[in-house]
Amino acid sequence: xxxxxSPFAVPDGATPAAAxxxxxxxxxxxxxDLDLWSEAEAAPVTPHNLPTRAQFAQAMRACGLLERxxxxxxxxxxxxxxSSPRLWFTLRHFGLExxxxxxxxxxxxxxxxxxxxxxALGVPLGAHASNDDDDDPAADGGGVQAAAQTASRQWRLxxxxxxxxxxxxxxxxxxxxxxxPRFDGAVPDPRGLKTGHxxxxxxxxxxxxxxxxxxxHKSSAASTASSSGGGPWRAATLASEDAIRExxxxxxxxxxxxxxxxxxxxxTAATLALGLHRIGGSLDDVALYDGSWAEYGAQPDTPVxxxxxxxxxxx
Numbered sequence: 001x002x003x004x005x006s007p008f009a010v011p012d013g014a015t016p017a018a019a020x021x022x023x024x025x026x027x028x029x030x031x032x033d034l035d036l037w038s039e040a041e042a043a044p045v046t047p048h049n050l051p052t053r054a055q056f057a058q059a060m061r062a063c064g065l066l067e068r069x070x071x072x073x074x075x076x077x078x079x080x081x082x083s084s085p086r087l088w089f090t091l092r093h094f095g096l097e098x099x100x101x102x103x104x105x106x107x108x109x110x111x112x113x114x115x116x117x118x119x120a121l122g123v124p125l126g127a128h129a130s131n132d133d134d135d136d137p138a139a140d141g142g143g144v145q146a147a148a149q150t151a152s153r154q155w156r157l158x159x160x161x162x163x164x165x166x167x168x169x170x171x172x173x174x175x176x177x178x179x180x181p182r183f184d185g186a187v188p189d190p191r192g193l194k195t196g197h198x199x200x201x202x203x204x205x206x207x208x209x210x211x212x213x214x215x216x217h218k219s220s221a222a223s224t225a226s227s228s229g230g231g232p233w234r235a236a237t238l239a240s241e242d243a244i245r246e247x248x249x250x251x252x253x254x255x256x257x258x259x260x261x262x263x264x265x266x267x268t269a270a271t272l273a274l275g276l277h278r279i280g281g282s283l284d285d286v287a288l289y290d291g292s293w294a295e296y297g298a299q300p301d302t303p304v305x306x307x308x309x310x311x312x313x314x315x
Contacts, residue, residue: 016031016033016078016083017031017033019078020078020121021120021121022118022120022121023116023117023118023119023120023121024106024110024116024117024118025106025116025117025118026076026106026109026114026116026117027115027116027117029076029117030062030063030064030065031063032059032063032075032087033059034048034083034086034087034090034267035048037051037055037056037058037059038050038051038055039051039052039055046265046266046290046291046292046294046295048086048265048266048267048290049266049290049291050090050093050154050290051090056090056094070098071098072098072099072100073091073096073098073099073100074099074100074101074102075087075088075091075099075100075101075102076101076102076105076106076109077105077106078105078106078107079105079106079107079233079234079236080104080105080107080108080210080233080234080235080236080237081101081103081104081105081210081236081237081238081271081274082105082233082267082268082271083267084101084102084105085101085268085270085271085273085274086266086267086268086270088100088101088270088274089153089270089273089274089283089288092283093153093154093283101238101274103237103238104235104236104237105235107234107235108235108237111235153283153286153287153288154287154288154290155260155262155287155288155289155290156289156290156291157291157295157296157299159260159287159289160174160198160260160262160289160296160302161302163200163260164198164199164200164303168200172257172258172259172260172287173201173202173251173252173253173257173258173259173260174198174200174201174202174259174260174261174262175201175202175203175204175251175253175259175260175261175262175269175272176197176198176201176202176203176204176262176263176293177204177205177206177261177262177263177268177269177271177272178197178203178205178263178264178268178293179205179207180203180205182195182264182293183196183197183203183205183307184196184197184203184306184307185197185304185305185306185307186306186307189293189297190264191264191293191294191297191298193293193294193297193298194297194304195297195304195306196304196305196306197293197304197305197306198262198296198302198303198304198305199303199304199305200305201262202251202252203251204247204248204250204251204253204272206263206268206269206271206272207233207236208239208247209238209239209243209244209247209271209272209274209275210233210236210237210238210239210271211236211237211238211239211240211243212232212233212236213234213235213236238274238275238278239275241278241279244275244278244279245279247275248275248276248279253276255276255279255280255281256280256281256282256285257281257285258285259276259285259286259287260286260287260288260289261273261286261287261288261289262288262289262292262293262296263292263293264292264293264294265292265293265294266288266289266290266291266292266294269288269289269292270288273286273288
């Protein structure tokens with residue numbers, strides 16, 4: 001997935017599917033379309049909902065994962081660590097256990113000199129299925145582990161409203177992965193929505209869990225970055241366990257705490273989920289608000305806070 005108007009955009013404006021199809025890509029890779037396989041009816045204004053069981057079955061089949069049931073799965077994206085954690089979260093939600101994120105993504109693979117496919121595909125492998133919700137997941141012979149779904153891992157708008165009414169002393173932390181200026185309400189929302197954050201939530205930008213490449217490395221890779229996107233976060237990797245633990249501690253979260261995660265559209269919040277997993281947290285304790293600010297900020301009656309109203313961030 002790419003975000004137009006940000007460092008995480010395909011420089012020539014191509015869609016992620018088109019960028020994958022033309023290459024370069026890791027040999028044998030398949031393309032998973034996060035927007036295509038997304039439950040639209042539950043939250044039509046949000047782009048990155050978890051898929052329905054039927055959509056998940058279609059995606060697994062289209063990407064050739066049903067016949068690999070039980071084998072390891074590695075996910076990557078074209079920038080570094082950006083959209084791949086969202087796919088990791090999706091696969092884990094549906095019961096796949098042996099799923100890894102390629103640290104540094106495709107740029108790190110390219111920089112290491114590993115082989116790639118750069119011949120153009122007419123249709124990206126894995127992107128030829130529809131998002132119709134009429135397949136029977138049971139027809140896939142049990143490859144889709146629907147029984148492993150955990151409903152608490154997916155929050156809707158109603159869950160956020162209930163959280164706002166809950167006792168602040170006992171409810172889970174709501175952690176927002178957006179950049180601080182957007183959380184603070186100091187800059188316009190890129191989707192034209194109201195600005196600020198859910199009252200009572202805390203801010204941990206997803207980039208706080210990433211490590212940029214060294215200046216020397218970034219300089220040597222500048223020409224590649226200009227054509228592949230990612231800006232300063234091209235080939236970024238997940239931070240060390242100590243750094244991740246410190247980042248969460250700064251907002252009052254420790255491994256094992258119940259948390260709910262949000263962001264702009266339900267994508268980068270998954271990087272926080274990956275970070276919690278990295279330091280020993282359980283996904284059973286993590287909920288992700290699919291709609292995130294794309295949904296919450298579009299409602300006329302949802303309360304909003306800004307940094308000026310909250311006071312300074314926690315030390």
